[in-house]
Amino acid sequence: MSETRRQIIDNIRASLGRGPLPDGVVTQLRARISEPEQGIRPRFDQDLAERFGEKLQSVAGTLTRVATLNDVPSAIQQYLDQHQLSKNIVMSTHAVLDGIEWPEDWEIEQRPARGEDTISVTGAYAGVAETGTVAILSGTESPSTLNFLPDDHIVVIRMDQIVSHFEDLWWLLQKQDLDMPRTVNLITGPSRTADVEQTIQLGAHGPRRFHVVLVEQRE
Amino acid sequence: MNLENRSAARFKQQAASALKDNNLKTALAKAKDGFVLKRLHAVEDLDEFEAIRAEARKIKDHALSHLDFYLEEFERKVKENGGHVHWAQTPEQACALVMDIVGTEAKQVLKGKSMVSEEMGLNAALEAKGHTVVETDLGEYIIQLAHEPPSHIIAPAVHKTRDQISDLFHGEHPKYGLNERLTEVPDLVNEARQVLREKFLNSDVGITGANFLIAETGSTVIVTNEGNGDLSQILPKVHIVTASIEKVVPTLNDTATLLRLLGRSATGQEMSSYTTFSTGPKRANDHDGPEEFHVVLLDNGRSKVLGSEFQDILRCIKCGACLNHCPVYGAIGGHAYGWVYSGPMGSVLTPLIIGLENSYDLPNACSLNGRCAKVCPMSIPLPDLLRQHRFKAFQRGLTDSRTKLGLKAWAYLVTRPKLYSGLTSLAAKALALLGGSRGVLRKAPLASGWTSVRDLPVPQGQTFQQQWKKASE
The missing domain is CATH 3.40.50.10420 (NagB/RpiA/CoA transferase-like)
Structure with a gap:
């Protein structure tokens, strides 16, 4: 233990007027971590997908709802056409994208993003209806650079992946016994800045546009 | 500055x-x-x-x-x-x-x-x-x-201002071959994106x-x-x-x-x-x-702030709401505070970190209007903590001699109610007379700090206590 560390801990204890915590208290504190307290959740009546879509669109994200995974390519094609984008796409190997047949004229590369990439398509771990947020966990099948370097970030997510509140997201992670990955990205709309005269401008350093294809089909 | x-x-x-x-x-x-x-x-x-x-x-x-x-x-x-x-x-x-x-x-x-x-x-x-x-x-x-x-x-x-940002970018970015002086927000943001993208990839x-x-x-x-x-x-x-x-x-x-x-x-x-x-x-x-x-x-x-009367400031989540709602911050901005943190949370935290003797004025730069405490999401009683600093400053003898003298005189007066009401009534009348029909003074003895930048409104002839008495009759 470093001397400085010991001094800081000692100072904290001295200021709080006590020594090291008794074992009983430590046990209680550990229990508070393993059985975390529930926060007060903002209430809403809408169904999860509806709320998720509404909140996402309120922060300049866009959304297409499709019936099945087979409809995903045409939904993305429409998006590419609408914004006059190329068909050079860098993609994650996320399970939700497995088995989708992409149009033959798309140039798809499955890898982390590079500086010059313009469009990425990824999956997500979950959506959070509370705020229209998408949660993406880093991992072999989901490099974090795909979420930040391209101008357009398109996320494909199934409706049954949408949870109600952030507490549900953490509960899901815990239930599936997933350790925290290196990075958890909670993404709520495209990149933005208000640093020049408090005027909101999209596309500061990350994606200029953020699009979600919401698939009704269940797993 | x-x-x-x-x-x-x-x-x-x-x-x-x-x-x-x-x-x-x-x-x-x-x-x-x-x-x-x-x-x-x-x-x-x-x-x-x-x-x-x-x-x-x-x-x-x-x-x-x-x-x-x-x-x-x-x-x-x-x-x-x-x-x-x-x-x-x-x-x-x-x-x-x-x-x-x-x-x-x-x-x-x-x-x-x-x-x-x-x-x-x-x-x-x-x-x-x-x-x-x-x-x-x-x-x-x-x-x-x-x-x-x-x-x-x-x-x-x-x-x-946007104009100043234009100048800064135009001074710096020509070395990247970006020679035009841009003035619109989207263009400025885009140019910074372009310059910084290279840095992100090469650090x-x-x-x-x-x-x-x-x-x-x-x-x-x-x-x-x-x-x-x-x-x-x-x-x-x-x-x-x-x-x-x-x-x-x-x-x-x-x-x-x-x-x-x-x-x-x-x-x-x-x-x-x-x-x-x-x-x-x-x-x-x-x-x-x-x-x-x-x-x-x-x-x-x-760690030394813990357990002290200032512990509440450690709840701060640095949202900036207290700065945005502070009339003092709104008039002078953050640099005038002289250290890293500014506004109400800064005026509480700075003396705790760099010492009250090095930041004596900060807790005094506050009208105790209470807006900061009202908007603070962590319910930090900022005005109370600022008052606490003032109290400490007084205890430690950091208060300047004029303020000390003023406080002494005031304490002498308020502990003698008859003298207090007599003097204030006299002062109210005198000031009302001096203020004339305009009801303001351009200059007043001992009040140049106020009157050098604004007029001093004068009492309308009766003290508060006299008016209160009348109103409750």
Whole structure:
């Protein structure tokens, strides 16, 4: 233990007027971590997908709802056409994208993003209806650079992946016994800045546009 | 204002010069209403705001009363995930630790926004060792070009007008072949994006701050809108987090509660664009992410604030709402405060870190109007804490002799009610007479501090007590 560390801990204890915590208290504190307290959740009546879509669109994200995974390519094609984008796409190997047949004229590369990439398509771990947020966990099948370097970030997510509140997201992670990955990205709309005269401008350093294809089909 | 020599001890001169700065006036006027209205709408839209606020206060109070445990737990989890935790009592120690990690090989260092790194004076320390430091948050980038410190904890360049930003970019960017002087917001943002994109892709170390540290998982959390903090930490090989010790909270669920307040109070957003949880270095099979993950924990006097009458300030989540609602901050901006933090939270925290004797004026630069406490999401009684500082200053004999004399005279008077009412009644009558039909004085003895910049309204002939008596009859 470093001397400085010991001094800081000692100072904290001295200021709080006590020594090291008794074992009983430590046990209680550990229990508070393993059985975390529930926060007060903002209430809403809408169904999860509806709320998720509404909140996402309120922060300049866009959304297409499709019936099945087979409809995903045409939904993305429409998006590419609408914004006059190329068909050079860098993609994650996320399970939700497995088995989708992409149009033959798309140039798809499955890898982390590079500086010059313009469009990425990824999956997500979950959506959070509370705020229209998408949660993406880093991992072999989901490099974090795909979420930040391209101008357009398109996320494909199934409706049954949408949870109600952030507490549900953490509960899901815990239930599936997933350790925290290196990075958890909670993404709520495209990149933005208000640093020049408090005027909101999209596309500061990350994606200029953020699009979600919401698939009704269940797993 | 001369920013090179600014200090918290020269608040009065700095405030006076800030009041004469027209660019500052323009910039602050643009910012203020936006912040205030956006926050108001976001808070009104959340029925549970007050309940969440009460909950958040409990969470932070709990974390602070068990700070030793949660810091040790956080450290254990960081290590378990392959990261390193370093402890520093002073800014100098923290700088030395960062220097050791950065090493001598690294050329370019990226910075995400971190106020703790401002406390450390980290940029200057890195540059002194020959490293190139690139601030990547747009606001921080702007003020780095201007060689200025941040003037607001969440909007560091809030004091700059668009015109000034145009000039700064036009001064710096021709070296990248960008020769046109741009003036529109989208163009300015785009040009910075282009310049900084190259830096993101070619740097060796990324340094970010942390909004929260989570004991449950050993994660550090940043809340941003631009995505610069993310690019700064996933592209370079080394990610260093600089954070102060009071940032630790027990669990992910606790963080969810605090996040519901942070964005709404800061910018009126329910969630900022990017909330990112970083836990250790990249895993064996990850294709990207940093190979090393370090957290440098800075105390800088906070452990001594615990358990004192000022402990409540350690609940602060640095949202900036108190700055945005402060009439003093709104008039003079952040630089006049002379140190890293400004506005109400700064006036409480600065004396605790650098000493009341070096920042005597800060707790006095407040009308005790109470707006800051009303909007503080963590229910920090800021005006009470400022008053507490004033009390301490008086106890320690820091109060200047004129104020002391005034207080003495006042104390003499108010403990003699008959004399008090007689004298005040006389003064009210005399002033009313002097004020004449205009009801104001241009000059008054002992009041030049007031009358040199504005008229003094005079009493209308009767004292408050006389009017009160009359009204209750």
